[in-house]
Amino acid sequence: MNTRSGSRHLRRVFWLLPLLAAILSSCAPRDPYQFNICRLALPGIEDEDRQIRLVTRFDETSDGNQITLRYQLLEPGEIPLPSTETHAITCHFEAATKPNTPTNLYAIETTRLGPVSDAHMALLKRFWIDRVGRTALESYIDPESHGLRADVPDIGLPAAYAIQLVLSGLSRGAIYGLLALSFTLIYGLIGRINLAFGEVVMTAALGTIITSLWISGMVGWLIPVMVVGSVAMAAFIGSGLSHLTWRNVFGPLGRKAAGGRAVIVASLGCVLVIQEFIRIVISARNFNLPPIWQFSVPLLRGDHFVVRLHGFDMLAIGGAVLVAGVLVWIMGKTAFGRNWRAISQDRLGAALCGVSLSRTESQSFVLAGFLCGLTGAMLALRYGVINFHSGTLFGFKALTAAILGE
Known part of the structure; x- marks a missing residue:
């Protein structure tokens, strides 16, 4: 196995996510x-x-x-x-x-x-x-339900509330888990935290909204086409912007063996640069995307409260598990994964054995940016509201998840 093989499998995962989106969109019930x-x-x-x-x-x-x-x-x-x-x-x-x-x-x-x-x-x-x-x-007979009560098992109100909270938490945890993987991927390699990943997510989410609106203006509200196009754009923006930060900031600092404080200050500088670029060059207003996938599947109920699993929650949980599984395979079976593990364990020893430090770091930042792009696309399609300072909150939430997961 080599790095090219790992990249090929990662591209297959990327195309499976829009396919899953198209399948879920086809089963949406009546408005x-x-x-x-x-x-x-x-x-x-x-x-x-x-x-x-x-x-x-x-x-x-x-x-x-x-x-x-x-x-x-x-x-x-x-x-x-x-x-x-x-x-x-x-x-x-x-x-x-x-x-x-x-x-x-x-x-x-x-x-x-x-x-x-x-x-x-x-x-x-x-x-x-x-x-x-x-x-x-x-x-109507039984005017309180009007035929809207789902025909699902009644498990009691407290249990229904608890299960709904768990499902909502799994969905949000899956989205932020992808971003936490980006933090972990870079921290495990260079021992430094890149705070700019939150802004990469924000930029990718912004690209998702703009691409979705552009596609809707060209071909109408075809949800599978919008999801495929916007996710592709988000992944491209995330990978490209992350590679750009490595090439101009983190790569030169690594070659100079800069300390942890210098890297933190540099990453904060990247945060400010990206935020101000979006605010000045694009817009400081909120970017809104109308809800395009408002359907849910009733699972259980407690009295009149129905436990529902929303369409994008299915996509977020399934997509996150799929991407995490492929990432584990890449890290364990490909040349890139072996190089990454060698550098994380003994940087000097890996270099003496012929492992290219700069190449592995570059590939790691591109992969981390890809994960940021997927996170941004899911956040934009799920919530539909993004502005130039949204990335700060995204980043700190995912950083907390990464620290708790260590």
């Missing part, structure tokens, strides 16, 4: 806005003196620009039976130009009454859904 609008419209069409039992749950609805809900009509006090007739209402919506934005309801039809006329639609939207539609929820 709750459309579900609620269709649910509110139903009492305005059916008989006022009958109760409505919604058979379709929110997590059962399909994707597309239309939504179909199944329901039963019951007399007051009537108990629903398996033989009770089931009807369906289909609501047609205009295609959304952006994700998670309200879409226009333009047609409704039911299996019992047929299509709703244009005049009825206009009155229904103006005087029913927009004004008194919420009060129509009293026409």
